[in-house]
Amino acid sequence: MNPKYLLDAYEIAPKKSLGQNFLQDAHILGKIVAAAELKPGDTVLEIGAGTGALTVALAQTHAQVVALEIDDRLLPILQRQLGDFPNVEIVQGDIEEVDPVALVGGGEYTVVANLPYYITSKIIRLLLESVSRKPRRLVLTIQQEVAERIVAKPGDMSLLAVSVQFYGKAEIVTKINPGAFFPRPEVASAVIRIDPHIHPLMSINEEVFFEVVRAGFSQKRKQLKNSLGFGLGISHLEAAQILLSVEVDPSRRAETLNIEEWGALAHAVARTLPRSESGRFRASAQAETA
Helix, strand or coil, X not given: CCHHHHHHHCCCCCXXXXXXXXXXXXXXXXXXXXXXXXXCCCEEEEECCCCCHHHXXXXXXXXXXXXXXXXXXXXXXXXXXXXXXXXXEEEECCCCCCCHXXXXXXXXXXXXXXXXXXXXXXXXXXXXXXXXXXXXEEEEEEEHHHHHHHCCXXXXXXXXXXXXXXXXXXXXXXXXXXXXXXXXXXXXXXXXXXXECXXXXXXXXXXXXXXXXXXXXXXXXXXXXXXXXXXXXCCHHHHHHHHHHCCCCCCCEHHHCCHHHHXXXXXXXXXXXXXXXXXXXXXXXXXXXX
């Protein structure tokens, strides 16, 4: 049912503070469900159930749907829309404050979400990095610009792109015109699918990997020898030596490296630099006395 009609019927105004833009295009809803590739009996966690349009489409696949919604004003609408679906559980809560794994129980699960733009990166990090059991798939409706950054190739990589691609394969399913939502957002959106790697992409300590990547991106558009040196607190000369040890030109920029090159660089940093008592990398004794 049309979100505007439902909201008007319950005298509910969308909250800008929650980034509420409700998808109302049946064609796009179908594409989202198709991208999730749900089978009867599968478990799916929907983040941001809203007025239930997508929830109904998910429920019709006969998957077990846990519909999470932060706004308690919308619960009567969801109960009305989903009352005939015994395979749907409606939960009021904030994804930042609940344990996704506790919501879905044991076994594999898929996440489908229409994410507010202002918390997109945070929620993606939560689902890929912090949870005790990662989803088997994520199908997310997000700002188009962010989606394009996530699927970027070497030459246009960012910290966000490296972070997501380290954990899984990402692809844009479809782009969405603002008119597909009520109220109409000011920017275009896109549906992105992320399939987490079944096995780790590389044998590297994640903390080390991301410390090195953050260091590499610490100074935009700077040569890696400078940004890596600045980010790790070492000289650009020592940073250049580490880069050369893994056959990466020190004059390259962070956005040009692929995931494998970042992995090799992280291994080299861990092998070359000692750690301080605080756990941070620091210049080698040889460099300090040079």
